[in-house]
Amino acid sequence: MDNYNYGIVGNCSSAALISNDCSIDWLCLPYFDSSSLFAKILDDKKGGFFRITSDNIIEVKQSYITHTAILKTIFETKDGIFEVNDYMPR
Template sequence: MKKQCERSLNYGIIGNCRSGALVSDKGAIEWLCLPKFDSGSVFGKLLDEEKGGSFEILPETETKITQKYDWNTNILITRFACADGTFEVHDFMPRYKLDNGNYYTPPMSSAILSTSTGHPLFELFTTPDWNTPGTLRK
């Protein structure tokens, strides 16, 4: 008998045509490869929960989490509604059009956090997986 997958595989994707990241339905970046799509992972929790690494925002109180994309963009908005307030995280990977018509796609992921109401308390955890072969080094 096959073992059922015990974790959600509901992920949003952000990218800039050079690299990409997967953001869980809890707002955690659980897969990120830099500087290119075929590079090793910086965050790989999607594949190994113990050693894979991630970027997570953990509210201190029970939270309702919803996600949507900003209209006509690849910006993923995760909204955290907590007992002590609400906040949003806008995750994206920048891509800039230069004056000469070319695109600049820096190897980075960005997260902009803004509070909407109250004073929500949360912790940020970043645990990059620097030691997997092929990944960036310290």
């Protein structure tokens, strides 16, 4: 795995690492010290992940919405543009 560009969303009890292609590669629930639900960042083949994606991607941009902990990922495809907002409620 050569992609180390991650955003983080959390709720003071747990957190998720979300790659710049909108893949949740690390998540422990309901607490930081719970067993991992997704752990691709540790093992690319067996770690597990959840990804929202599309065919024919031209560009992906990721940033936080100003003054929030909401991570916004915008996908530009040949068919249009869509946005994914990631956050973790308490």
